[in-house]
Amino acid sequence: xxxxxxxxxxxxxxxxxxxxxxxxxxxxxxxxxxxxxxxxxxxxxxxxxxxxxxxxxxxxxxxxxxxxxxxxxxxxxxxxxxxxxxxxxxxxxxxxxxxxxxxxxxxxxxxxxxxxxxxxxxxxxxxxxxxxxxxxxxxxxxxxxxxxxxxxxxxxxxxxxxxxxxxxxxxxxxxxxxxxxxxxxxxxxxxxxxxxxxxxxxxxxxxxxxxxxxxxxxxxxxxxxxxxxxxxxxx
Amino acid sequence: xxxxxxxxxxxxxxxxxxxxxxxxxxxxxxxxxxxxxxxxxxxxxxxxxxxxxxxxxxxxxxxxxxxxxxxxxxxxxxxxxxxxxxxxxxxxxxxxxxxxxxxxxxxxxxxxxxxxxxxxxxxxxxxxxxxxxxxxxxxxxxxxxxxxxxxxxxxxxxxxxxxxxxxxxxxxxxxxxxxxxxxxxxxxxxxxxxxxxxxxxxxxxxxxxxxxxxxxxxxxxxxxxxxxxxxxxxxxxxxxxxxxxxxxxxxxxxxxxxxxxxxxxxxxxxxxxxxxxxxxxxxxxxxxxxxxxxxxx
Ligand SMILES: Nc1ncnc2c1ncn2[C@@H]1O[C@H](COP(=O)(O)OP(=O)(O)OP(=O)(O)O)[C@@H](O)[C@H]1O
Ligand SMILES: [Mg+2]
Numbered sequence: 001x002x003x004x005x006x007x008x009x010x011x012x013x014x015x016x017x018x019x020x021x022x023x024x025x026x027x028x029x030x031x032x033x034x035x036x037x038x039x040x041x042x043x044x045x046x047x048x049x050x051x052x053x054x055x056x057x058x059x060x061x062x063x064x065x066x067x068x069x070x071x072x073x074x075x076x077x078x079x080x081x082x083x084x085x086x087x088x089x090x091x092x093x094x095x096x097x098x099x100x101x102x103x104x105x106x107x108x109x110x111x112x113x114x115x116x117x118x119x120x121x122x123x124x125x126x127x128x129x130x131x132x133x134x135x136x137x138x139x140x141x142x143x144x145x146x147x148x149x150x151x152x153x154x155x156x157x158x159x160x161x162x163x164x165x166x167x168x169x170x171x172x173x174x175x176x177x178x179x180x181x182x183x184x185x186x187x188x189x190x191x192x193x194x195x196x197x198x199x200x201x202x203x204x205x206x207x208x209x210x211x212x213x214x215x216x217x218x219x220x221x222x223x224x225x226x227x228x229x230x231x232x233x234x235x
Numbered sequence: 236x237x238x239x240x241x242x243x244x245x246x247x248x249x250x251x252x253x254x255x256x257x258x259x260x261x262x263x264x265x266x267x268x269x270x271x272x273x274x275x276x277x278x279x280x281x282x283x284x285x286x287x288x289x290x291x292x293x294x295x296x297x298x299x300x301x302x303x304x305x306x307x308x309x310x311x312x313x314x315x316x317x318x319x320x321x322x323x324x325x326x327x328x329x330x331x332x333x334x335x336x337x338x339x340x341x342x343x344x345x346x347x348x349x350x351x352x353x354x355x356x357x358x359x360x361x362x363x364x365x366x367x368x369x370x371x372x373x374x375x376x377x378x379x380x381x382x383x384x385x386x387x388x389x390x391x392x393x394x395x396x397x398x399x400x401x402x403x404x405x406x407x408x409x410x411x412x413x414x415x416x417x418x419x420x421x422x423x424x425x426x427x428x429x430x431x432x433x434x435x436x437x438x439x440x441x442x443x444x445x446x447x448x449x450x451x452x453x454x455x456x457x458x459x460x461x462x463x464x465x466x467x468x469x470x471x472x473x474x475x476x477x478x479x480x481x482x483x484x485x486x487x488x489x490x491x492x493x494x495x496x497x498x499x500x501x502x503x504x505x506x507x508x509x510x511x512x513x514x515x516x517x518x519x520x521x522x523x524x525x526x527x528x529x530x531x532x
Pocket of ligand 1: 016034043
């Protein structure tokens with residue numbers, strides 16, 4: 001579904017991605033793991049068109065999107081839940097969800113989708129009219145995920161959705177990821193919690209300072225000694 | 236002070252306050268979305284006034300058509316200024332954009348002086364909209380009623396647009412976070428342009444009504460009202476639309492009553508604005524309705 005070939009990204013003089021090649025097949029969960037600063041967020045941001053690609057090619061459903069504008073990429077079906085939630089604090093919960101559906105015109109379906117999100121996250125319904133900035137961190141994360149789902153993406157990319165959440169909420173986030181996935185969505189996931197991410201993922205890539213150093217089915221990677229030592233904090 | 240004179244001053248205060256409020260909204264909207272003090276905003280008043288002036292007196296168009304053309308031209312100019320002078324600098328340090336805004340302002344003023352001449356011209360007052368109303372002993376201009384009326388209609392419309400419509404919600408989202416708004420498939424440039432259309436049109440209406448009320452126009456006519464309205468916007472809490480309205484009315488009323496109660500201070504009329512500004516900022520640095528932004532990380 002999504003193909004990345006030899007992707008290079010620079011931030012000024014910093015060579016952040018040094019030729020990444022990866023693939024996200026339809027209806028799969030793919031995860032990127034790696035240490036801080038490895039280039040995980042940069043990869044997702046490049047796919048979304050938020051950072052310029054210096055070299056390489058990104059194709060989505062056979063169509064090249066390497067230099068397509070962010071808004072157009074979203075319309076083609078790729079939505080990113082950005083690192084750090086980035087909800088619109090000055091908008092209400094409901095307005096945030098509606099912003100997620102900005103490109104859509106099917107009003108009735110939008111209303112139904114909002115109800116579905118509320119079923120998935122009842123806490124959001126209770127806080128429908130509240131300014132999103134007043135939500136707790138976990139609630140904001142739910143809102144960020146809900147808002148992204150409102151665009152009805154074919155490919156949902158999530159950048160550390162469980163960052164800063166209590167263990168119980170982290171479990172909840174992974175339950176929701178599986179839930180979304182079971183409804184027929186393709187997911188590209190970045191997680192600090194590499195163990196959990198590799199457990200749910202069909203396929204994983206290990207990133208190290210801008211290069212992919214390992215790849216394989218999620219559970220195999222989770223069992224790989226090198227990965228365990230470097231990223232899972234196990235001897 | 237007799238009741239009549241009080242009413243007279245009240246009416247003058249409301250009408251001056253209305254003009255300030257209309258113009259202040261443009262400052263606050265642009266600031267809200269670009270974090271930029273749009274110095275050129277003040278000069279849009281002048282541009283609108285001259286377009287209306289030439290429409291009526293040179294092209295002998297009906298007044299309403301001239302006003303309409305003035306509003307459209309001013310809106311187009313406002314949007315073009317953003318495209319040419321601010322957009323290319325969007326990722327540059329904020330001070331660069333500010334300097335660019337000052338440059339545009341000087342450019343417009345000096346173009347006006349070169350092209351039209353610095354000598355003031357007297358703005359026409361169409362009889363359809365400007366006439367004397369006499370009730371008992373008091374006599375006042377129809378503008379005293381028309382200006383606040385039009386202002387209130389426009390303020391309600393802008394408030395509705397910003398809070399209830401899709402484009403308004405997008406404006407608030409963009410003002411918060413450009414990048415994330417683009418991740419919602421929002422075309423950020425279009426939203427910024429829409430903001431300039433609204434702000435500049437209000438400035439045009441303000442400029443035309445200003446010229447009707449004080450019918451002497453010259454290329455620098457926007458400078459002082461612009462400065463006052465900027466103060467009004469800061470006083471109300473820059474970035475806040477209700478704040479700009481409130482700031483405008485406080486300033487207009489304050490000025491009129493200062494002169495009415497203490498005529499010996501009328502020479503300080505313009506300084507007054509700064510005095511209230513300083514007082515308000517001492518007690519509430521973000522302005523009356525400015526948000527103390529609480530953010531969870
Ligand atoms: N805006 C920027 N300007 C300059 N350098 C940047 C910028 N953003 C990221 N970098 C650099 O690019 C590299 C990759 O960053 P990236 O955010 O992709 O890492 P990451 O894998 O997501 O890390 P983390 O797990 O900490 O989120 C890092 O060395 C980082 O310092
Ligand atoms: Mg990251």
